[in-house]
Amino acid sequence: MKFSRLLIGFLAIILALWIIVGEQMSGASADAVVNARIVTVRADVAGDLSMPNRPLGAKVAKGDILASIIDPLVDSVRLDDLYMESSYSTAEIAQMTAQIDKAKVQKASLEKRSETFRRERLDELRERLDHARNRLELLERGDALDEDGQRLIDAAGEVSGRLPAEPLTHALAIDHARERVALLDIALRSAEAGVFLGDGYNDAPVSEQRAIELGSEIDTLTTRLDEAKARLTALTDRIAREQVRVSGLSGGEILAPISGQFWEVLEADGVNVQRGDPLLRMVDCGSVMVTLSVSERVYNSLRLGGPAKFRLDGQSKLYDGTISRLAGSGAATVYRNLAIAPSQRHLERYDVTLLVPELGASEGGCMIGQTGRVFFDRRPLDWLRSIFS
Numbered sequence: 001m002k003f004s005r006l007l008i009g010f011l012a013i014i015l016a017l018w019i020i021v022g023e024q025m026s027g028a029s030a031d032a033v034v035n036a037r038i039v040t041v042r043a044d045v046a047g048d049l050s051m052p053n054r055p056l057g058a059k060v061a062k063g064d065i066l067a068s069i070i071d072p073l074v075d076s077v078r079l080d081d082l083y084m085e086s087s088y089s090t091a092e093i094a095q096m097t098a099q100i101d102k103a104k105v106q107k108a109s110l111e112k113r114s115e116t117f118r119r120e121r122l123d124e125l126r127e128r129l130d131h132a133r134n135r136l137e138l139l140e141r142g143d144a145l146d147e148d149g150q151r152l153i154d155a156a157g158e159v160s161g162r163l164p165a166e167p168l169t170h171a172l173a174i175d176h177a178r179e180r181v182a183l184l185d186i187a188l189r190s191a192e193a194g195v196f197l198g199d200g201y202n203d204a205p206v207s208e209q210r211a212i213e214l215g216s217e218i219d220t221l222t223t224r225l226d227e228a229k230a231r232l233t234a235l236t237d238r239i240a241r242e243q244v245r246v247s248g249l250s251g252g253e254i255l256a257p258i259s260g261q262f263w264e265v266l267e268a269d270g271v272n273v274q275r276g277d278p279l280l281r282m283v284d285c286g287s288v289m290v291t292l293s294v295s296e297r298v299y300n301s302l303r304l305g306g307p308a309k310f311r312l313d314g315q316s317k318l319y320d321g322t323i324s325r326l327a328g329s330g331a332a333t334v335y336r337n338l339a340i341a342p343s344q345r346h347l348e349r350y351d352v353t354l355l356v357p358e359l360g361a362s363e364g365g366c367m368i369g370q371t372g373r374v375f376f377d378r379r380p381l382d383w384l385r386s387i388f389s
Contacts, residue, residue, distance in 0.1 A: 096225045308376050
């Protein structure tokens with residue numbers, strides 16, 4: 001019995017020493033902090049800054065309004081000139097459209113008058129030609145009578161009761177009648193073809209000539225109207241481009257480029273800022289990582305992509321992580337764009353960065369600033385920790 005007690009005590013001492021040495025000799029970090037990248041939001045234009053009151057650390061979703069910048073002195077002279085040119089072009093188009101409509105109405109009226117003249121003129125020529133042919137037929141038969149019923153051709157073959165402008169003899173009267181028939185026939189054929197013949201007349205009525213002139217004027221105005229419309233279209237395109245330029249210079253709302261936390265305000269509300277000035281900083285909650293420092297012995301045993309376990313202080317849950325960066329000692333420059341800066345003690349050791357996906361997907365959102373420890377080797381009591389976790 002006594003020997004068994006000594007054996008059990010000896011085994012217990014060996015087990016305790018193994019646990020103590022295993023726990024102490026396993027690779028672990030001195031400190032570890034949940035960290036994330038910082039995004040600096042800058043002014044895209046110059047102007048007066050208007051920033052809503054938002055507490056530091058407030059959650060901001062991508063696309064939320066962070067601030068607005070308005071430049072009341074933006075140069076819009078060129079845009080005003082383009083508006084004026086567009087107004088002139090619009091007025092010119094309206095004027096030419098009205099002129100074309102008026103000319104079309106006048107042309108239609110003149111064409112109607114010309115058609116009436118042509119129809120009545122043809123009826124006139126046909127009527128005169130019929131009577132001329134009848135007179136020629138009467139003269140050729142010798143049956144022509146005057147108003148008293150007396151024959152116009154006497155026994156001597158002369159025309160009695162003739163007018164001063166009519167021929168003296170029967171032969172001349174017939175020849176004169178034949179000439180009138182021929183001339184009227186030519187005039188009728190010409191009129192039917194659209195050309196009017198006659199002493200003191202043009203080959204077309206005045207109304208038809210004026211209608212032709214109006215048609216030419218309408219064609220010219222239509223060409224100018226198409227040109228003015230094309231010019232207005234070009235001006236509209238230039239106005240749209242200039243509006244974009246002026247809108248960009250006059251400012252507007254600044255939207256959150258990421259989802260994260262409102263971290264630091266760099267400019268006060270109401271101040272005048274210049275293009276490119278930093279306005280505020282945000283923590284990118286989509287880039288959560290764990291930064292830590294280790295001893296030289298542990299650091300030299302680590303490799304990129306190697307596994308690690310992270311545990312928050314006061315909790316027993318272990319988070320799986322992957323080594324993503326080995327920055328070594330004095331790695332102050334790598335923290336310039338991170339939320340949590342390293343301590344002096346941290347910089348005296350060797351810097352390591354872990355990617356821990358579960359932290360970024362946790363219900364608590366950004367856990368920036370929370371501390372814990374990282375373990376790189378298996379420890380004797382891991383089985384016990386897994387039971388309690």
